[in-house]
Amino acid sequence: MFTQPIKLINQTLNKKFNKPFNQIFTLFTHLSTHLSTEKAPKQSVYQIGNPILRQIAQPIADTSDREIQQLIDAMLVTLKESRGVGLAAPQIGKSLQLLIVASHPNQRYPHAPQMEPTAMINPQIISHSEETEKGWEGCLSVPMIRGLVPRYREIEVAYTDRYGDRQVAKLTDFVARIFQHEYDHLEGKVFLDRVESSLDLVSEDEYHKLLQVSKVS
Numbered sequence: 204m205f206t207q208p209i210k211l212i213n214q215t216l217n218k219k220f221n222k223p224f225n226q227i228f229t230l231f232t233h234l235s236t237h238l239s240t241e242k243a244p245k246q247s248v249y250q251i252g253n254p255i256l257r258q259i260a261q262p263i264a265d266t267s268d269r270e271i272q273q274l275i276d277a278m279l280v281t282l283k284e285s286r287g288v289g290l291a292a293p294q295i296g297k298s299l300q301l302l303i304v305a306s307h308p309n310q311r312y313p314h315a316p317q318m319e320p321t322a323m324i325n326p327q328i329i330s331h332s333e334e335t336e337k338g339w340e341g342c343l344s345v346p347m348i349r350g351l352v353p354r355y356r357e358i359e360v361a362y363t364d365r366y367g368d369r370q371v372a373k374l375t376d377f378v379a380r381i382f383q384h385e386y387d388h389l390e391g392k393v394f395l396d397r398v399e400s401s402l403d404l405v406s407e408d409e410y411h412k413l414l415q416v417s418k419v420s
């Protein structure tokens with residue numbers, strides 16, 4: 204179900220290099236992650252209450268701009284060290300339309316599918332399923348709280364990758380959830396705004412107790 208979390212429709216890189224897209228993408232991502240650990244220091248994550256998290260992020264005009272590439276590297280490092288599955292530029296103080304989706308299983312999200320971290324510039328939701336699903340979310344900007352948030356189960360998105368190519372992709376389930384969560388940050392929203400009832404909020408400790416129960420049952 205989660206073996207191919209991002210299904211690219213317009214595989215521009217594939218055409219250019221005549222190689223399986225995933226191989227090239229993995230190479231680029233590993234290279235950038237490797238470089239970034241040397242160059243880009245982990246950034247502190249802004250927390251709820253900071254006005255920047257409520258601003259509408261600005262579009263990025265030039266993806267090749269050195270500052271944008273450095274910002275992507277800094278976000279990749281910050282995400283890796285925070286063990287998060289997604290991050291939006293406003294969370295590290297840059298009100299720009301840039302997000303990273305990086306689903307992988309970890310202590311905070313033990314059932315997450317594995318994928319290479321993907322930087323998405325000027326992202327858009329082109330279409331979405333009628334069907335929504337509630338699922339647990341947390342946020343590096345909202346510490347110690349988890350909430351049950353309704354999201355579209357399937358979305359079609361467009362974005363510019365860090366190499367300047369426009370991509371279109373279909374995202375489903377948890378990866379679609381991460382995208383929608385991060386996309387909200389670009390519109391000045393946090394997951395708490397989408398929770399239907401305060402009864403759908405729990406502490407991090409209570410969330411982990413719930414996970415234990417779901418493992419048993």
Ligand SMILES: [Zn+2]
Nearest residue numbers: 341342343344
């Ligand atoms: Zn968040």
